[in-house]
Amino acid sequence: MSHKNSKIRVGISCGDPNGIGLEALADALSDERTLEDIIPVVFAPRALAEVAFERVPWSEVDDVKAGISGQINVVDLDAGAFEHQPGQATTLAGAVAMKSLESAVGHLAQTNVDVLVTAPINKDTIRQAGFAFPGHTEYLANVAGVDDVLMLLCCEGLRIGVATGHVALRDVASNLTTAGIVKKLTLMHDSLTKDFGIPSPRIAVLGLNPHAGDNGMMGDEEKRIIVPAIQQATGAGMHVMGPYAADGFFGSGAASRFDGVLAMYHDQGLAPFKALSFSRGVNFTAGLPVVRTSPDHGTGFDIAGKGEARGGSMLEAIRLACDVWKHRQTHRKLTANPLEVNPPKLEHRER
Numbered sequence: 001m002s003h004k005n006s007k008i009r010v011g012i013s014c015g016d017p018n019g020i021g022l023e024a025l026a027d028a029l030s031d032e033r034t035l036e037d038i039i040p041v042v043f044a045p046r047a048l049a050e051v052a053f054e055r056v057p058w059s060e061v062d063d064v065k066a067g068i069s070g071q072i073n074v075v076d077l078d079a080g081a082f083e084h085q086p087g088q089a090t091t092l093a094g095a096v097a098m099k100s101l102e103s104a105v106g107h108l109a110q111t112n113v114d115v116l117v118t119a120p121i122n123k124d125t126i127r128q129a130g131f132a133f134p135g136h137t138e139y140l141a142n143v144a145g146v147d148d149v150l151m152l153l154c155c156e157g158l159r160i161g162v163a164t165g166h167v168a169l170r171d172v173a174s175n176l177t178t179a180g181i182v183k184k185l186t187l188m189h190d191s192l193t194k195d196f197g198i199p200s201p202r203i204a205v206l207g208l209n210p211h212a213g214d215n216g217m218m219g220d221e222e223k224r225i226i227v228p229a230i231q232q233a234t235g236a237g238m239h240v241m242g243p244y245a246a247d248g249f250f251g252s253g254a255a256s257r258f259d260g261v262l263a264m265y266h267d268q269g270l271a272p273f274k275a276l277s278f279s280r281g282v283n284f285t286a287g288l289p290v291v292r293t294s295p296d297h298g299t300g301f302d303i304a305g306k307g308e309a310r311g312g313s314m315l316e317a318i319r320l321a322c323d324v325w326k327h328r329q330t331h332r333k334l335t336a337n338p339l340e341v342n343p344p345k346l347e348h349r350e351r
Helices: 021-028 032-037 046-052 091-109 123-128 136-144 169-175 178-194 221-235 266-277 312-335
Strands: 008-013 038-044 058-060 072-076 115-118 150-155 158-162 202-206 239-244 260-263 282-286 291-295
Touching (some): 038 312, 091 123, 091 136, 178 202, 178 221, 221 239, 260 266
Antiparallel strands (some): 150 282
Protein backbone atom coordinates (compact mmCIF):
# COMPACT_ATOMS: atom_id res chain seq x y z
CA MET A 1 0.00 0.00 0.00
CA SER A 2 2.70 2.48 0.94
CA HIS A 3 4.40 4.33 -1.88
CA LYS A 4 7.68 6.09 -2.20
CA ASN A 5 8.20 8.80 0.47
CA SER A 6 5.00 7.79 2.34
CA LYS A 7 4.97 6.45 5.89
CA ILE A 8 4.59 2.77 6.64
CA ARG A 9 1.19 1.81 8.04
CA VAL A 10 1.78 -0.59 10.96
CA GLY A 11 -1.13 -2.84 11.94
CA ILE A 12 -0.95 -3.91 15.60
CA SER A 13 -3.08 -6.60 17.27
CA CYS A 14 -3.79 -6.01 20.97
CA GLY A 15 -2.84 -9.51 22.14
CA ASP A 16 -4.40 -10.69 25.38
CA PRO A 17 -6.23 -7.58 26.66
CA ASN A 18 -5.54 -8.56 30.27
CA GLY A 19 -1.80 -8.65 29.56
CA ILE A 20 0.78 -5.93 28.97
CA GLY A 21 0.57 -5.71 25.16
CA LEU A 22 -0.97 -2.25 24.86
CA GLU A 23 0.86 -0.98 27.95
CA ALA A 24 4.14 -1.94 26.27
CA LEU A 25 2.98 -0.29 23.06
CA ALA A 26 2.16 2.94 24.89
CA ASP A 27 5.63 2.95 26.44
CA ALA A 28 7.23 2.18 23.07
CA LEU A 29 5.46 5.11 21.42
CA SER A 30 5.69 7.53 24.34
CA ASP A 31 8.26 9.57 22.41
CA GLU A 32 6.12 11.51 19.94
CA ARG A 33 9.02 11.61 17.48
CA THR A 34 8.53 7.87 17.01
CA LEU A 35 4.88 8.45 16.17
CA GLU A 36 5.89 10.84 13.40
CA ASP A 37 7.78 8.11 11.52
CA ILE A 38 4.92 5.63 11.12
CA ILE A 39 1.14 5.33 11.04
CA PRO A 40 0.26 2.90 13.85
CA VAL A 41 -3.17 1.27 13.62
CA VAL A 42 -4.25 -0.74 16.68
CA PHE A 43 -7.14 -3.21 16.64
CA ALA A 44 -8.57 -3.18 20.17
CA PRO A 45 -11.68 -2.42 22.23
CA ARG A 46 -12.04 1.30 22.77
CA ALA A 47 -12.36 0.82 26.54
CA LEU A 48 -8.98 -0.91 26.61
CA ALA A 49 -7.35 1.86 24.57
CA GLU A 50 -8.72 4.50 26.96
CA VAL A 51 -6.84 2.85 29.82
CA ALA A 52 -3.62 1.89 28.00
CA PHE A 53 -3.13 5.11 26.01
CA GLU A 54 -3.91 7.59 28.74
CA ARG A 55 -0.54 9.33 28.32
CA VAL A 56 -0.02 9.08 24.56
CA PRO A 57 -1.94 10.78 21.74
CA TRP A 58 -4.56 8.56 20.16
CA SER A 59 -7.95 8.66 18.50
CA GLU A 60 -10.52 6.21 17.22
CA VAL A 61 -10.82 5.79 13.45
CA ASP A 62 -13.62 4.12 11.54
CA ASP A 63 -11.55 3.65 8.40
CA VAL A 64 -8.07 2.15 8.64
CA LYS A 65 -6.96 4.31 5.74
CA ALA A 66 -7.97 7.40 7.71
CA GLY A 67 -5.18 6.78 10.22
CA ILE A 68 -2.49 9.43 10.44
CA SER A 69 1.00 9.74 11.91
CA GLY A 70 1.58 11.62 15.13
CA GLN A 71 -0.93 9.51 17.05
CA ILE A 72 -2.06 5.94 17.73
CA ASN A 73 -5.07 5.16 15.54
CA VAL A 74 -7.51 2.73 17.17
CA VAL A 75 -9.99 0.58 15.28
CA ASP A 76 -12.63 -0.29 17.88
CA LEU A 77 -13.52 -3.96 18.28
CA ASP A 78 -16.92 -5.08 19.50
CA ALA A 79 -15.78 -6.79 22.71
CA GLY A 80 -19.24 -7.93 23.82
CA ALA A 81 -19.32 -8.77 27.53
CA PHE A 82 -15.55 -8.46 27.97
CA GLU A 83 -14.43 -6.90 31.26
CA HIS A 84 -10.86 -5.66 31.61
CA GLN A 85 -9.19 -7.65 34.40
CA PRO A 86 -5.43 -7.04 34.33
CA GLY A 87 -3.45 -10.17 35.07
CA GLN A 88 -6.40 -12.54 34.77
CA ALA A 89 -6.54 -15.40 32.24
CA THR A 90 -10.13 -15.53 30.95
CA THR A 91 -11.83 -17.06 27.93
CA LEU A 92 -13.42 -13.70 27.08
CA ALA A 93 -9.97 -12.14 26.96
CA GLY A 94 -8.88 -14.93 24.63
CA ALA A 95 -11.85 -14.15 22.39
CA VAL A 96 -10.83 -10.48 22.18
CA ALA A 97 -7.24 -11.46 21.36
CA MET A 98 -8.48 -13.73 18.56
CA LYS A 99 -10.84 -11.09 17.16
CA SER A 100 -8.08 -8.47 17.18
CA LEU A 101 -5.69 -10.80 15.38
CA GLU A 102 -8.25 -11.80 12.76
CA SER A 103 -9.17 -8.17 12.13
CA ALA A 104 -5.54 -7.07 11.82
CA VAL A 105 -4.69 -9.95 9.47
CA GLY A 106 -7.77 -9.21 7.36
CA HIS A 107 -6.66 -5.62 6.85
CA LEU A 108 -3.12 -6.79 6.13
CA ALA A 109 -4.45 -9.14 3.44
CA GLN A 110 -6.35 -6.23 1.89
CA THR A 111 -3.15 -4.10 2.02
CA ASN A 112 -4.88 -1.54 4.24
CA VAL A 113 -1.82 -1.87 6.48
CA ASP A 114 1.70 -2.63 5.26
CA VAL A 115 3.08 -4.74 8.10
CA LEU A 116 1.77 -6.58 11.15
CA VAL A 117 3.04 -6.44 14.74
CA THR A 118 1.35 -8.87 17.13
CA ALA A 119 1.17 -8.27 20.87
CA PRO A 120 1.52 -11.40 23.06
CA ILE A 121 -1.37 -13.83 23.44
CA ASN A 122 -2.15 -16.37 26.14
CA LYS A 123 -2.16 -19.65 24.23
CA ASP A 124 -4.53 -21.36 26.68
CA THR A 125 -7.28 -18.70 26.77
CA ILE A 126 -7.21 -18.05 23.03
CA ARG A 127 -7.48 -21.79 22.42
CA GLN A 128 -10.51 -21.92 24.74
CA ALA A 129 -12.04 -19.16 22.61
CA GLY A 130 -11.74 -21.34 19.50
CA PHE A 131 -8.26 -20.58 18.19
CA ALA A 132 -7.11 -23.82 16.55
CA PHE A 133 -3.36 -23.15 16.28
CA PRO A 134 -0.35 -23.48 18.61
CA GLY A 135 0.53 -19.81 18.11
CA HIS A 136 0.71 -16.80 15.79
CA THR A 137 3.29 -18.43 13.52
CA GLU A 138 1.18 -21.44 12.61
CA TYR A 139 -1.97 -19.35 12.21
CA LEU A 140 -0.32 -16.90 9.81
CA ALA A 141 1.17 -19.73 7.77
CA ASN A 142 -2.30 -21.24 7.43
CA VAL A 143 -3.92 -17.94 6.43
CA ALA A 144 -1.15 -17.21 3.93
CA GLY A 145 -1.41 -20.69 2.44
CA VAL A 146 2.28 -21.52 2.84
CA ASP A 147 3.52 -24.98 3.77
CA ASP A 148 6.31 -23.92 6.07
CA VAL A 149 7.62 -20.84 7.87
CA LEU A 150 10.52 -20.15 10.21
CA MET A 151 10.36 -18.47 13.61
CA LEU A 152 13.37 -16.15 13.65
CA LEU A 153 14.42 -14.37 16.85
CA CYS A 154 16.32 -11.17 16.11
CA CYS A 155 18.32 -8.62 18.06
CA GLU A 156 20.84 -6.46 16.24
CA GLY A 157 23.21 -8.93 14.51
CA LEU A 158 21.92 -12.03 16.33
CA ARG A 159 19.29 -14.04 14.45
CA ILE A 160 18.24 -17.49 15.69
CA GLY A 161 15.78 -19.85 14.00
CA VAL A 162 14.46 -23.15 15.29
CA ALA A 163 14.07 -26.34 13.28
CA THR A 164 11.12 -27.80 15.22
CA GLY A 165 9.31 -24.83 16.81
CA HIS A 166 6.43 -25.49 19.21
CA VAL A 167 7.07 -29.20 19.77
CA ALA A 168 7.28 -31.06 23.10
CA LEU A 169 10.87 -31.87 24.01
CA ARG A 170 10.16 -35.61 24.00
CA ASP A 171 9.10 -35.35 20.35
CA VAL A 172 11.98 -33.24 19.02
CA ALA A 173 14.24 -36.05 17.80
CA SER A 174 11.40 -37.85 16.00
CA ASN A 175 10.41 -34.60 14.29
CA LEU A 176 13.87 -33.92 12.89
CA THR A 177 14.47 -34.93 9.28
CA THR A 178 17.16 -34.03 6.79
CA ALA A 179 14.58 -32.63 4.38
CA GLY A 180 12.98 -30.58 7.15
CA ILE A 181 16.28 -29.03 8.21
CA VAL A 182 17.16 -28.21 4.60
CA LYS A 183 13.79 -26.48 4.23
CA LYS A 184 14.43 -24.38 7.36
CA LEU A 185 17.93 -23.50 6.15
CA THR A 186 16.52 -22.44 2.79
CA LEU A 187 13.91 -20.26 4.50
CA MET A 188 16.60 -18.68 6.67
CA HIS A 189 18.95 -18.10 3.75
CA ASP A 190 16.23 -16.54 1.61
CA SER A 191 15.01 -14.35 4.47
CA LEU A 192 18.48 -13.10 5.37
CA THR A 193 18.96 -12.17 1.73
CA LYS A 194 15.57 -10.62 0.97
CA ASP A 195 14.40 -9.38 4.39
CA PHE A 196 17.70 -8.30 5.93
CA GLY A 197 19.68 -7.29 2.85
CA ILE A 198 22.57 -9.73 3.40
CA PRO A 199 23.74 -10.86 -0.05
CA SER A 200 25.68 -13.99 0.99
CA PRO A 201 24.65 -14.95 4.55
CA ARG A 202 26.68 -17.29 6.76
CA ILE A 203 24.55 -19.75 8.75
CA ALA A 204 25.56 -21.92 11.70
CA VAL A 205 23.71 -25.13 12.60
CA LEU A 206 23.61 -26.42 16.19
CA GLY A 207 23.73 -30.11 17.05
CA LEU A 208 20.88 -31.83 18.85
CA ASN A 209 22.80 -33.80 21.46
CA PRO A 210 25.36 -32.73 24.10
CA HIS A 211 28.69 -31.95 22.43
CA ALA A 212 26.92 -32.32 19.07
CA GLY A 213 26.79 -36.08 19.67
CA ASP A 214 30.52 -36.46 20.38
CA ASN A 215 31.04 -38.43 17.17
CA GLY A 216 28.08 -40.70 17.87
CA MET A 217 28.77 -41.41 21.54
CA MET A 218 25.71 -39.44 22.70
CA GLY A 219 23.24 -39.90 19.87
CA ASP A 220 23.54 -40.34 16.12
CA GLU A 221 21.14 -37.61 14.92
CA GLU A 222 24.08 -35.40 13.94
CA LYS A 223 25.62 -38.04 11.64
CA ARG A 224 22.34 -39.45 10.39
CA ILE A 225 20.21 -36.31 9.93
CA ILE A 226 21.95 -32.98 10.54
CA VAL A 227 25.25 -33.41 8.66
CA PRO A 228 23.50 -34.63 5.46
CA ALA A 229 21.24 -31.56 5.67
CA ILE A 230 24.25 -29.26 5.93
CA GLN A 231 25.84 -31.01 2.96
CA GLN A 232 22.68 -30.61 0.86
CA ALA A 233 22.37 -26.92 1.75
CA THR A 234 26.03 -26.35 0.92
CA GLY A 235 25.56 -28.14 -2.37
CA ALA A 236 22.70 -25.78 -3.16
CA GLY A 237 25.04 -22.81 -2.81
CA MET A 238 24.33 -21.77 0.79
CA HIS A 239 27.12 -20.95 3.25
CA VAL A 240 26.15 -23.34 6.05
CA MET A 241 28.49 -24.73 8.74
CA GLY A 242 28.22 -27.10 11.71
CA PRO A 243 26.90 -28.89 13.60
CA TYR A 244 28.23 -26.97 16.59
CA ALA A 245 27.89 -27.99 20.23
CA ALA A 246 25.13 -25.77 21.61
CA ASP A 247 26.44 -25.42 25.18
CA GLY A 248 29.45 -23.23 24.38
CA PHE A 249 28.39 -21.71 21.07
CA PHE A 250 26.97 -18.46 22.39
CA GLY A 251 29.24 -18.00 25.40
CA SER A 252 32.33 -18.34 23.24
CA GLY A 253 31.23 -15.56 20.93
CA ALA A 254 30.97 -17.90 17.95
CA ALA A 255 27.51 -16.59 17.11
CA SER A 256 28.97 -13.19 16.20
CA ARG A 257 30.70 -14.77 13.19
CA PHE A 258 27.40 -15.78 11.59
CA ASP A 259 24.42 -13.95 10.14
CA GLY A 260 22.00 -16.63 11.31
CA VAL A 261 21.91 -19.65 13.62
CA LEU A 262 19.59 -22.64 13.28
CA ALA A 263 18.83 -24.38 16.58
CA MET A 264 17.22 -27.81 16.65
CA TYR A 265 14.46 -27.05 19.16
CA HIS A 266 12.66 -24.18 20.86
CA ASP A 267 14.54 -23.71 24.14
CA GLN A 268 17.93 -24.52 22.61
CA GLY A 269 17.60 -21.33 20.61
CA LEU A 270 15.31 -19.15 22.70
CA ALA A 271 16.95 -19.63 26.11
CA PRO A 272 20.32 -18.15 25.09
CA PHE A 273 18.62 -15.57 22.88
CA LYS A 274 16.49 -14.19 25.72
CA ALA A 275 19.44 -14.28 28.11
CA LEU A 276 21.43 -12.13 25.69
CA SER A 277 18.65 -9.93 24.30
CA PHE A 278 15.75 -9.76 26.74
CA SER A 279 13.69 -6.54 26.46
CA ARG A 280 15.20 -5.86 23.01
CA GLY A 281 14.51 -9.05 21.05
CA VAL A 282 11.99 -9.50 18.27
CA ASN A 283 10.16 -12.54 16.93
CA PHE A 284 10.00 -12.40 13.11
CA THR A 285 8.18 -14.95 10.93
CA ALA A 286 10.31 -15.74 7.89
CA GLY A 287 8.74 -17.33 4.83
CA LEU A 288 5.48 -15.38 4.81
CA PRO A 289 4.44 -13.23 1.84
CA VAL A 290 3.68 -10.49 4.40
CA VAL A 291 5.79 -8.93 7.15
CA ARG A 292 5.00 -9.96 10.75
CA THR A 293 6.95 -9.30 13.93
CA SER A 294 6.23 -9.56 17.65
CA PRO A 295 8.02 -8.61 20.89
CA ASP A 296 9.89 -11.54 22.41
CA HIS A 297 8.11 -11.39 25.80
CA GLY A 298 4.85 -12.92 26.94
CA THR A 299 1.61 -11.50 28.31
CA GLY A 300 3.24 -10.37 31.56
CA PHE A 301 0.18 -11.11 33.70
CA ASP A 302 2.26 -10.61 36.86
CA ILE A 303 2.86 -6.92 36.10
CA ALA A 304 -0.22 -6.09 34.01
CA GLY A 305 -1.99 -2.94 35.13
CA LYS A 306 0.81 -1.94 37.51
CA GLY A 307 2.55 0.57 35.25
CA GLU A 308 5.70 -1.56 35.09
CA ALA A 309 5.55 -2.71 31.46
CA ARG A 310 8.36 -1.44 29.26
CA GLY A 311 8.20 -1.12 25.50
CA GLY A 312 11.77 -1.78 24.38
CA SER A 313 10.99 -5.06 22.64
CA MET A 314 7.72 -3.71 21.18
CA LEU A 315 9.53 -0.70 19.73
CA GLU A 316 12.18 -2.97 18.20
CA ALA A 317 9.41 -5.14 16.73
CA ILE A 318 7.90 -2.09 15.02
CA ARG A 319 11.29 -0.94 13.76
CA LEU A 320 12.22 -4.37 12.42
CA ALA A 321 8.87 -4.74 10.63
CA CYS A 322 9.49 -1.42 8.88
CA ASP A 323 13.10 -2.32 8.05
CA VAL A 324 12.08 -5.68 6.56
CA TRP A 325 9.34 -4.00 4.52
CA LYS A 326 11.92 -1.56 3.10
CA HIS A 327 14.42 -4.34 2.37
CA ARG A 328 11.73 -6.26 0.50
CA GLN A 329 10.92 -3.22 -1.63
CA THR A 330 14.60 -2.78 -2.46
CA HIS A 331 15.05 -6.49 -3.23
CA ARG A 332 11.98 -6.45 -5.46
CA LYS A 333 13.38 -3.54 -7.46
CA LEU A 334 16.85 -5.07 -7.76
CA THR A 335 15.52 -8.42 -8.96
CA ALA A 336 12.79 -7.10 -11.26
CA ASN A 337 13.01 -7.83 -14.98
CA PRO A 338 14.65 -4.71 -16.47
CA LEU A 339 13.03 -5.35 -19.86
CA GLU A 340 9.69 -3.80 -20.63
CA VAL A 341 6.69 -6.11 -20.69
CA ASN A 342 5.79 -4.89 -24.17
CA PRO A 343 9.00 -3.62 -25.76
CA PRO A 344 8.63 -1.35 -28.77
CA LYS A 345 8.84 -3.06 -32.13
CA LEU A 346 11.93 -2.31 -34.17
CA GLU A 347 11.20 -1.36 -37.76
CA HIS A 348 13.60 -2.13 -40.55
CA ARG A 349 14.34 0.88 -42.65
CA GLU A 350 16.13 0.84 -45.93
CA ARG A 351 18.98 3.23 -46.34
